[in-house]
Amino acid sequence: MEESPSAARMPLRNRLQGVLIRHESLRGFLLLAPALVILGITVAVPFLLMSAMSLWTQIGFDYADDWSLRNYTAILTEPLYTTLLLRSLTMAMVATFVTVVLVYPMAYFLAFHVHSNKLIWLIIITLPFWTSYLLRVFAWRVILGYEGVINSGLMELGLIGEPLQFLLYSRVAVIITLAHAWAAFAFLPIYVSLEKIDKSMLEASADLGEPPVMRFFRVILPLSMPGVIAGTFLMFIPTVGDYVTPTLVGGPDAAMIGNLIQLQFGTINNWPMGAALAITMILSITLVGLFFMALMHGLRRWAR
Amino acid sequence: MTQHDTMISIRNVGKRFGPVVAVEDACFDIRRGEFFSILGASGSGKTTLLRILAGFEAATSGAVFIDGAQMDAVPPHQRPVNMVFQNYAIFPHLNVRDNIGFGLRKLKLDRAERQKRIGAMLDLIKLPGFGDRHADQLSGGQRQRVALARALILRPKVLLLDEPLGALDKQLREQMQIELRALQRSVGITFVLVTHDQEEALTLSDRIAVMADGRVLQVDTPAGLYERPCSRRVAGFVGNMNFLPARVLSQAGGATSIDIPGCGTTCSIATKRLEHCSSDISLAIRPERITLHRSRPAAPAIAVAGVLRDRMYLGERTHFQIELEPGGATVAVSSSTMKAEALGTIGPGAQVWLSWPEDALIPLGNE
Amino acid sequence: MTERFEFHKPNRALQLYAGLFMAMLYVPILFIPLFSFSDGLYIRFPIESFTLRWYAELFERTAVLRALENSVRVAVSVAIVSTVLGVFAAKALARYRIPGRGPILGFILLPLVVPPIIFGVALLLLVSALKIPLSLYTIAAGHIIICLPFAIATLLPRFEGYDAAMEEAAADLGENGWWVFWRVTVPIILPGIVASLLLTFTVSFDEFVMAFFLGGTDLTLPLYIWGQLRIPRAFPVVLALGTLILLFSFALVFIGLRIGRRGAIKLVDRG
Numbered sequence: 001m002e003e004s005p006s007a008a009r010m011p012l013r014n015r016l017q018g019v020l021i022r023h024e025s026l027r028g029f030l031l032l033a034p035a036l037v038i039l040g041i042t043v044a045v046p047f048l049l050m051s052a053m054s055l056w057t058q059i060g061f062d063y064a065d066d067w068s069l070r071n072y073t074a075i076l077t078e079p080l081y082t083t084l085l086l087r088s089l090t091m092a093m094v095a096t097f098v099t100v101v102l103v104y105p106m107a108y109f110l111a112f113h114v115h116s117n118k119l120i121w122l123i124i125i126t127l128p129f130w131t132s133y134l135l136r137v138f139a140w141r142v143i144l145g146y147e148g149v150i151n152s153g154l155m156e157l158g159l160i161g162e163p164l165q166f167l168l169y170s171r172v173a174v175i176i177t178l179a180h181a182w183a184a185f186a187f188l189p190i191y192v193s194l195e196k197i198d199k200s201m202l203e204a205s206a207d208l209g210e211p212p213v214m215r216f217f218r219v220i221l222p223l224s225m226p227g228v229i230a231g232t233f234l235m236f237i238p239t240v241g242d243y244v245t246p247t248l249v250g251g252p253d254a255a256m257i258g259n260l261i262q263l264q265f266g267t268i269n270n271w272p273m274g275a276a277l278a279i280t281m282i283l284s285i286t287l288v289g290l291f292f293m294a295l296m297h298g299l300r301r302w303a304r
Numbered sequence: 305m306t307q308h309d310t311m312i313s314i315r316n317v318g319k320r321f322g323p324v325v326a327v328e329d330a331c332f333d334i335r336r337g338e339f340f341s342i343l344g345a346s347g348s349g350k351t352t353l354l355r356i357l358a359g360f361e362a363a364t365s366g367a368v369f370i371d372g373a374q375m376d377a378v379p380p381h382q383r384p385v386n387m388v389f390q391n392y393a394i395f396p397h398l399n400v401r402d403n404i405g406f407g408l409r410k411l412k413l414d415r416a417e418r419q420k421r422i423g424a425m426l427d428l429i430k431l432p433g434f435g436d437r438h439a440d441q442l443s444g445g446q447r448q449r450v451a452l453a454r455a456l457i458l459r460p461k462v463l464l465l466d467e468p469l470g471a472l473d474k475q476l477r478e479q480m481q482i483e484l485r486a487l488q489r490s491v492g493i494t495f496v497l498v499t500h501d502q503e504e505a506l507t508l509s510d511r512i513a514v515m516a517d518g519r520v521l522q523v524d525t526p527a528g529l530y531e532r533p534c535s536r537r538v539a540g541f542v543g544n545m546n547f548l549p550a551r552v553l554s555q556a557g558g559a560t561s562i563d564i565p566g567c568g569t570t571c572s573i574a575t576k577r578l579e580h581c582s583s584d585i586s587l588a589i590r591p592e593r594i595t596l597h598r599s600r601p602a603a604p605a606i607a608v609a610g611v612l613r614d615r616m617y618l619g620e621r622t623h624f625q626i627e628l629e630p631g632g633a634t635v636a637v638s639s640s641t642m643k644a645e646a647l648g649t650i651g652p653g654a655q656v657w658l659s660w661p662e663d664a665l666i667p668l669g670n671e
Numbered sequence: 672m673t674e675r676f677e678f679h680k681p682n683r684a685l686q687l688y689a690g691l692f693m694a695m696l697y698v699p700i701l702f703i704p705l706f707s708f709s710d711g712l713y714i715r716f717p718i719e720s721f722t723l724r725w726y727a728e729l730f731e732r733t734a735v736l737r738a739l740e741n742s743v744r745v746a747v748s749v750a751i752v753s754t755v756l757g758v759f760a761a762k763a764l765a766r767y768r769i770p771g772r773g774p775i776l777g778f779i780l781l782p783l784v785v786p787p788i789i790f791g792v793a794l795l796l797l798v799s800a801l802k803i804p805l806s807l808y809t810i811a812a813g814h815i816i817i818c819l820p821f822a823i824a825t826l827l828p829r830f831e832g833y834d835a836a837m838e839e840a841a842a843d844l845g846e847n848g849w850w851v852f853w854r855v856t857v858p859i860i861l862p863g864i865v866a867s868l869l870l871t872f873t874v875s876f877d878e879f880v881m882a883f884f885l886g887g888t889d890l891t892l893p894l895y896i897w898g899q900l901r902i903p904r905a906f907p908v909v910l911a912l913g914t915l916i917l918l919f920s921f922a923l924v925f926i927g928l929r930i931g932r933r934g935a936i937k938l939v940d941r942g
Binding site: 031032105113132138180241244265278 | 760770793795924
Binding site for chain 2: 850855
């Protein structure tokens with residue numbers, strides 16, 4: 001090669017410049033590096049640490065780092081853990097299902113029947129989602145409380161003699177609150193998938209004499225399924241681990257796995273068990289997700 | 305050609321994107337002050353080659369020299385070239401004046417000098433008084449001129465143009481071709497233009513490199529490419545061309561006798577024009593080199609009979625499709641409308657005769 | 672077309688549903704400001720008289736003002752850091768051929784989906800293993816994890832929305848990377864930067880879970896509110912404080928989303 005001797009004579013700075021010019025992906029990684037390093041330190045490393053700690057055991061104020069599956073055996077055998085885990089999964093599932101069903105018509109309306117100012121509609125629908133989760137949950141406590149909006153309102157109207165006990169501190173309260181708080185998360189992907197559907201194709205199918213109901217079930221719903229699935233995941237995953245809502249409106253009967261994790265790091269002070277619970281939660285979410293995907297896959301094949 | 309005449313020297317340049325070879329072993333020179341075009345279909349590697357010259361892509365192999373200096377480790381902002389981008393890349397946050405003067409920051413000019421240079425550029429591109437317009441207030445043709453001025457104000461050694469006329473409609477494109485050519489002559493800068501439009505390349509360029517599938521097929525003047533294409537691909541790409549399958553029969557003296565089965569005739573061609581060809585060849589002939597007759601012509605020795613299949617009136621010219629053998633391939637003939645009128649009203653199905661001068665036949669190897 | 676397609680005809684049932692939906696979305700939140708003006712100590716109907724005294728009391732509580740200051744300090748630093756990191760990362764993701772782009776983007780956007788308690792707990796483990804005392808700094812570190820995906824999701828469409836040739840043109844005209852960034856990239860993506868700053872500020876300002884696990888003795892506003900929720904007598908002041916926070920957050924997010932435009936839609940599309 002004739003160019004190598006001249007390259008060797010170039011000053012280091014130029015040679016570095018040359019390397020950067022030749023390797024585009026290197027420049028890309030340099031730009032990404034700060035974000036990746038920070039996420040590595042704050043996400044990846046802690047996660048590995050948590051995985052390691054879940055295999056330790058708490059003894060008094062100390063850890064026994066003798067690597068055992070004791071925490072996991074306890075989680076899988078003691079009813080307290082399994083009950084809370086299953087309850088969290090079911091409640092998140094119910095809340096997700098309710099939300100997706102309620103949100104779909106709204107997304108449909110916005111995608112197909114709103115023709116101007118769509119952006120403003122979108123902003124208004126997603127706006128609450130960006131703001132204080134704590135306050136939005138607190139609002140439901142105001143509504144569902146023993147002397148809250150509903151109870152005092154109904155009593156004022158003379159419809160009930162004394163406050164309804166079941167409103168606050170129940171699983172229904174948690175599900176309502178979760179549905180309200182996470183609606184935007186389920187809404188956006190469904191809306192996006194509906195918006196992507198080619199309107200002229202629908203007009204063509206109308207032209208072929210298909211009635212609107214058939215068109216919805218044969219064209220629109222199948223085409224929006226990716227959005228529905230994305231929305232389901234986006235809402236289900238974070239809600240399983242929620243503990244603000246069950247704490248504020250759930251009470252003991254509606255406690256979820258998040259509450260238990262929080263207790264391990266708080267009053268119970270058993271961090272290895274907390275770590276094991278967090279890992280178990282992630283694994284169980286993954287399992288449910290995989291099962292759901294398989295189910296959807298099966299349904300699609302069956303529908304054909 | 306002496307070293308002094310060479311502005312850009314492209315030496316065995318290759319570029320791969322992963323497994324995809326975009327440019328393979330490109331090797332040619334561009335002369336000082338030349339209007340040079342790189343012609344090719346999309347995906348031929350022409351834009352990649354231009355971007356290697358500008359420094360936006362690094363060649364995987366080979367080297368590029370501009371005005372004698374090796375460019376491999378020189379980043380785009382230090383290269384003595386400027387570029388007009390395909391969609392012009394007019395900065396949307398700046399007005400016309402600041403767009404044109406963008407590159408002047410480093411020269412540290414005082415305000416008056418800066419305004420003078422920008423004003424001169426606005427005059428050059430015939431947009432005086434447009435300085436305060438915003439980018440989105442410009443038409444396609446105006447954007448193109450602003451992009452030209454922005455690149456030329458830095459007096460680069462080479463101006464690179466990436467399909468600069470592609471976004472314009474036909475009429476404007478033809479007008480801009482004339483202006484571009486005049487501009488290049490007046491500033492005397494080496495222009496390297498990338499285009500997929502063969503007509504544009506032929507009209508504008510001093511010389512053209514034809515590219516396909518990452519390879520440079522031929523570098524020649526427009527007339528050279530048109531009259532002496534080196535392969536079937538170049539011949540088919542530049543202008544319209546008929547290809548007649550043929551076979552070498554025998555050699556005698558300086559001439560070779562060739563059989564053209566489709567025409568049921570033979571012809572003879574100077575042997576030296578058949579270098580690099582094997583015995584199975586194609587004879588290429590331009591539609592406008594073929595003369596159409598209503599009866600067998602007396603003058604040329606070779607005349608081929610055929611049946612008129614189609615006739616298209618295109619204003620100044622008239623095109624014919626002639627079938628030589630029943631059900632066989634057709635030959636395109638282009639004749640000036642005046643001559644076509646002289647033939648009288650012949651329609652599809654009419655018996656016609658074709659003739660051509662011997663030098664109109666271009667022997668090409670079958671690759 | 673003489674006959675208008677059905678989607679252009681108003682559908683009464685759907686309109687009614689949309690109205691109800693929006694009401695269900697906003698009415699529950701509106702009870703917070705409503706009762707913040709109630710004179711009674713307890714939240715209940717009927718509201719007998721209206722007052723501003725809870726707001727007055729709010730400003731007399733030094734704890735509130737201190738928490739406000741802490742929250743603003745955390746949120747401002749988090750907004751700046753995550754937006755700056757977001758600009759670099761979004762540029763890299765939008766402009767360079769990066770091997771493993773998909774998985775990298777997935778990793779960065781992960782905190783949008785994974786329950787924040789996981790990140791909070793995991794980071795707490797690291798912080799305590801390194802014997803770093805819990806403080807506003809640890810809260811900010813946690814908030815960056817959550818805000819970075821929002822910043823990138825807001826900025827990425829901005830980078831993808833304009834021709835990469837703009838930056839190449841600036842380089843071609845003689846500017847090095849630094850000047851290209853300041854003279855071309857920043858002005859063009861400025862709306863995205865402003866939107867990202869506003870959104871990440873609000874997300875950090877209102878964030879509770881990370882702050883709960885990673886906070887020390889210095890409280891942020893959500894932590895302060897959490898503490899007050901155990902005291903029913905403190906509810907009116909919490910309502911007043913909540914009203915102001917909601918008003919402030921809604922305004923910032925509305926402006927941010929307006930400026931960021933397509934950001935919100937694209938966000939989940941990719942996620």
